[in-house]
Amino acid sequence: MNIGFIGTGNMGTILIEALIESEAVIPSSLTITNRTIGKALNIKKRFPDIRVRERPEEVVTESEAVFICVKPHDIYPLLKRLAPVFTPDQIVITITSPVQVEQLETVVSCQAARVIPSITNRALSGVSLLTFGKSCNAATKEKITGLMEKISIPLEIENGITRVASDIVSCGPAFMSYLIQEFIQAAVEETSVSKEDAILMSKEMLVGLGRLLETELYTLPTLQKKVCVKGGVTGEGIKALENGVQDMFRQMFRNTHLKYEEDIALVKKQFQV
Template identity: 55%
Template sequence: MKTGVIGIGNMGRILTEALLEEKAISPSSLTIMNRTKKKALELKNIYSDISVVDTAKDLSICSDLIFLCLKPLDIYWVIQEISPHLTKDKCIVSITSPISVNQLESIVPCSVVRAIPSITNRAKAGVSLLTFGSNCSVKWKTTMERLFRKISVPIEIEDNVTRVASDIVSCGPAFFSYLTQRFILAAVRKTDIDQETAVTLASEMLIGLGELLKKGHFTLPTLQEKVCVKGGITGEGIKVLEEELGDVFEHVFAATHLKFKEEVQKISKQYPI
């Protein structure tokens, strides 16, 4: 299987490197293309057998599976360029949430998949979100599940939960990184601990928390119960969180969904459905 990746930005590179490192795809079977060629060549310097081409058209000619790791409004125009070479037996994969598989299927003759990765996939962890077009072949469904199982836990989702699922899986690492940084800075400001030590302690705590959940020792509620002894210090901290967090996460989801709706409205003008 010949694979192509159009767009070697942050997520495009993360996805490509994860698939290569886990041997889900081989460098010799991979062709990449980026508007700024330097980024593609940087990856080729690491994996010398990768092919780098100058245009999306060239990539589409030699690839069976094509990942579109682009900004939402750019995908339509790239598809216009490559559509003459998208035969029925090929498959395109968009990694952006605002474009539905139905919209993509309306302008291409091949199988369509939306695959929303997470930065956690770089560590062969976390979830990837898959949505298959109604005309996607069994072959490509099986192939995509196999590829993403190498680097994540692939979960198939419907369109109506695309945004919230993306918030949790794809945006979540940024949200909780921000919260952890605020947690660390507060510790440094309010106590005698230095930042380097606080970062180490917090990072290792998060890794340990993940392992506890992964191995099934505790659920989130039971873990809190085990640590939060009645009348103890942890309980006092939880009281503050309960009082001051309020509806902050409801506001987060409201903001992301509003932005998502704006992007969907812009994109809808490009597609016939």
């Protein structure tokens, strides 16, 4: 399948790299462009067989499926511009959460889907979130799901849980990265451990934890019980976490949902849907 990418920022580039590395696609099947064309040309330096085009219209005409990897508020004007170029058998795919597939379908005459990736997909792991429009036929759903299976565990979701699912899957790595950095900094400030050693130990702890969970030997609660011996050191640490972490995460979800509602409102004004 020939695939196009309009937008080669962070997430667009991550998807391109992951799809090539997983051998889900070959570079010569990809056509890409970016508003700053130099970013697309930098990708071509690493994958010479990729086709770079100056105009998004050229990407559409050369592709069966087109990933739109631009900011939410740039999607509507871009689709209005490209609408005459799309044909009914093509697939347009947005990767941004505030834009609904139903909104895409009001502008373009082709099939529409949403794929919300995660930075973890770059390691050919993690989950990707899929939502299909009514325009998508069974063959298209199978193609997109099969493509994302090469780099992730695809999970089909409904609009109602889009934001929380994105918080966990897509934003989650940034949230956890922040917490681990605070974890490391506190260790350095409160003890004599070097930052270098604290980073090494924390990184390997996370890798090991991930592998342990992957084996499904333990659930998260049972893993905690195995480590937390009654009257031990871990229990005292858990008490400190209990004082603030629960409210912290609740506030985090409130903040992301408030911002999401703002983005949804702005997108609705554009699409008038």
